Amino acid sequence: MKGFYADFHVHSRYSRGTSKTLDLSQLASWAEIKGITVLGCGDFTHPLWFACLKNELRESAQGLFALKTASRGVLFMLSSELSLIYKKKDRVRKIHLLILASSLAAVERINSSLGRRFNLKSDGRPILGISARDLSAQILDIDEQALVIPAHIWTPWFSLLGSRSGFDSLEECFEDYSPHIHAVETGLSADPPMLASVSSLRRLTFLSNSDAHSAGNLGREANELECDLSYAGIVQAIRSGRISRTIEFFPEGGKYHYDGHRKCAVSLSPAAAEKTNCLCPVCGKPLTLGVLHRVHELSDREGKTRVPFVYQIPLKQILAQMLKCGETAQKVERYFRSLIEHFGSEFHLLQQATIEEISKNDEPLAAAIQAMRENRVSRIPGYDGIYGKIALDLKHNQ
């Protein structure tokens, strides 16, 4: 592989629901284990995290930053996720946006400008009462090299096209700033063809990121790029759609693929949900309509994609299935570490190594990875905040 892997959307220990030990060196060492070259630093709007960025990083390539303590390794890109909550046309909208910025000086200006009106200290992903259109204007006015990327665009509660939070099109949300939006994030519960089936998204670049709240989840989704290793090079590749490939979660494995009601353990396909008028058949409350439902509502064409993509299952999940135990078991951990030592990184093993090469070391693992690469899996879709279950079809090989 000539290119490199990038994961732009992650969080720090200052975001709610993350581990309190999640610091830059932990992110960097996990990025190396995964095989990620460019990693979003996450949460740059948080004052304490921004202080860490300034203290612990040095600019290594133009607009990309390495740990001062490391001679080589991962390059951080300045990124942050913002949670916008505002009223438009009599409805409350809740939308998450991923921001990429070109320099520490630009971040300093973005933070002081946002900090005058909003509280940036309470959460690494701060809540701002401003429209997506006005926020984009404010950010791009400060840093014209910045990118505003609607995050996980289909999820029900906090996204551009979400059933409970968003709009029906990019234009309805961003108005005159729509032409300044060049990319959107697929989210775990959706894959690129689902986005490509909506005309208004066709011109955009589809990015896939992990949105990791713990370092072990880095690279659940990722982007393969072949471009100049600099901020400008990456932004140019995103703007012009020159992504080599994206690595995708099986969309059924995400938390919001199907419709459902978590409390009643009710999970329904969009067609089945329509039959109950989108009400829970157990308790009668409105169902949380998932990603697939919204795709059915908004799609108006065949979902042909320009950029190739592959589905991937995290290595520890594969090992847990092979060993018939939980992902956090000690024997999974030991197996995982020995494989990383042998193959260099998780992405190298899952995406680059040939089946013959893996077979020489470990035949059952080679069979499992072959099943993954051929999409031979069973799928129980996630719904209303509950992860789906993806299991490899291993019998086929035995």
Ligand SMILES: [Zn+2]
């Ligand atoms: Zn989010």
Ligand SMILES: [Zn+2]
């Ligand atoms: Zn219910």
